[in-house]
Amino acid sequence: MRREGSLGQRIEQAAQRRDLAAAQADLAREQRALYRMSERLLGAPPVDGRGALGRAAGRVFWRLRLPPLVTTSAQLCSVYPFVADPGLGVDGPLIGQEVYSRTGFVFSMRELYRAGVLSAPNMVVTGEIGSAKSSLLKTIAFRGIPFGTRFYIVDVKGEYDALAEAAGIRPVRIGPGAGVVMNPLAGIRRQPGQGEAQWLQIQRARRLLLLEGLLEIQLGGLLGEAERSLIEYALDAVTRADDGTSADRLATPTLSLVLAAMGDPQAWAHRLAGVHYDVDQFAADSRRVRLALERLITGALGGIFDAPVASTLTVDFDQPGAILDLRAVRTSDQMTAMAMTCAQSWLEAELTRPDAPPRVCLYDEFALITRHLGLVRRMREQLKLARALGTENILAFHRFSDLAASGSADSEQVRIARGLIEDTGVRVSYRQAAGSLDAAREFLGTTDVETNLLLHLRRGVGLWKVGMRSYVVKHQLSTLEQAMVDTDSRMRVDPDRPGRELTEAEYEARESAAVGQVP
Incomplete structure (x- = not known):
């Protein structure tokens, strides 16, 4: 009786397990059917190479085949993620x-030239008024x-x-009655290893x-x-370069001589004999340049740049630098250009000392x-x-359009100015006006x-182009330098409270509001 009951129980349990498995299989089958139905009704339509399946799916008749991408390595490098220089x-x-x-931006033209990054130790800095160009120079x-490194500056505005x-x-004040007289025709020193003929030619x-x-001018x-020939003949006569005088005995010319x-x-x-030019006719043809030089000596530059052979000023190389202040002779652009050139010529001659x-x-x-x-x-x-x-x-100058406006597009002075900038190893440009962008490019x-x-x-x-590399650099000032480069102090007086200057934050807020920028 016990065995029969046990057998019946086992049969009943097996039937229950079979029914449970069948029920689970039916449930899984129904779930799969429901999933397929939901995917068909709610999911994205199936897609093959010609588009989505189904009615109004916009399938294309031909399979889409894109042509291969052909490009250069210079263009291909732009697809890489940005990398900080x-x-x-x-x-x-x-x-x-x-x-x-x-990161910090460290710069030295001399070290860059030694490292071979630059081919010439020359630099251009430009930017419209108010862009902090002069702050960088200082x-x-x-x-x-x-x-x-010593610095030497010809200051035409007293800034x-x-x-x-x-x-x-202490800046050297140059002007009428200042007591400083220079000789712009002073000679440059002969450099070690420089040949005599090359030195004399330069x-x-x-x-x-x-x-x-x-x-x-x-x-x-x-x-x-x-007129050009007369200048050449007179200069050679003063220096005695045309009578066989040895190089170490050549005289130093001045404008008066x-x-x-x-x-x-x-x-x-005797110089005219070889070209069969009558002396009287030559004197008449070149009279204009003699009168111009006489007016230059007695008028514009009189008593300033007509020193005897030895100038009354020398450069002290023990000092951190020298500044020649020409604000007293800034009466016109022509006068400023002449005074700048004479002062620079004298300074350049001084700086050639060994x-x-x-x-x-x-x-x-x-x-x-x-x-x-000529300049x-x-x-x-x-x-x-x-x-x-x-x-x-x-x-340094303000706008590239100023250089473009110095002459016609194909004039020699514009070509020379463009060549000077192209020959510089470092070019720094601060903000430019919209009208100067084409010239800047x-x-x-x-x-x-x-x-x-x-x-x-x-x-x-500013945008810095150093050799073949470009950087965007924010110029930072110390507390001492902020006072040193401040050229807006007279413009920062509070109009509502005379005698009180605006703070830096107030000035920047008003400046931003004036140009429509949110601080």
Whole structure:
């Protein structure tokens, strides 16, 4: 009886398990059916190579086949994720912060040239008024002092007094009655290893370019052939370069001595014999240039740049630098250009001394020089000597459109100005106006993205092109430098409360509101 009951129980349990398995299978089958129905009703339609299946699915008749992508490596590199540039990799003063990588931006033209990054130690800085261009120039000069780099500036607007005070030097005031007299025709020193013939040739060409440039400004036009020849003959007569005098005994010319030689036909008449030019006719053809030089000496530059052989001023290389203040002779653009050129010529001659330390020369208001063909020619020759003389040069001006407006598009002075910028290893541009963007693209060689960026740069942020690399750098100032570079103090007086200056935050807030920017 027990075995039969046990067998019956086992049969019953087996039947229950079979029924449970069948019920579970039916449930799974129904769930799969429900899932397929929900996918068909609610899910995306099935897709093959020609599109989705089903009615009105927009299937294409032919399978879509895209052509292979053909591009260059220069374009292909842009598909990689953005990578922060590691920087220039040289020692030098800290300029500020690279905007995209948020790293410190350290810059030294001398070290970059030694590292082979630059082919010439020349630099261009440009930016419209109020973009903090002058702040960069002053801090480059000031921060280079601990690194042993002296600075030398010809100041035509009197805006470098604060830099002189911070550096512990006194600007040299140049003007009528100031007691400082210079000789712009002073000779450059012969460099170690430089051949005598090469040195004499550079010396002569430098003086001729200066005289021709000054007289072209004074006359308001180009010189004639007879006038150029008279300048050459008179200069050679003063220096005694045409009578076989040895190089170490050549005389140093001055503007007055050159004028006196122009009026003495006996000093250069023998030069006309070979070209069969009558002396009286030659004197008549070149009379204009003699009168122009006489007006220059007795009028515009009288008592300032007509020193005897030894000037009353020398450069002290123990000082951090020197600033020549020309604000007293800033009466017109022509006068300013002539005074700038004479002061720069004298300063450049002083800086060729063999004991001269590493130095940087700042040429502010460079656009004034480019308006005159003779002066921009002289500047071109000077920049060519930068490597041989160990001098760093910085050209500064406001807008590239000023250079483009210095002459016609195919004029020689515009071509020379463009060549000077192309030959610089470092080009820094702060904010540019919309009308200057085309000229900036032409002179800087910027890409479309970089050109558009120049229109939107904030104050103190500039586009740096160092060799073949580009950076966007925010210039940062210390507390001491903020007072040194402040050129807006007279404009920051609170109109509601006379005698009280606006704070930096108040001034920036009003400036942002004026241009429609949200601080």
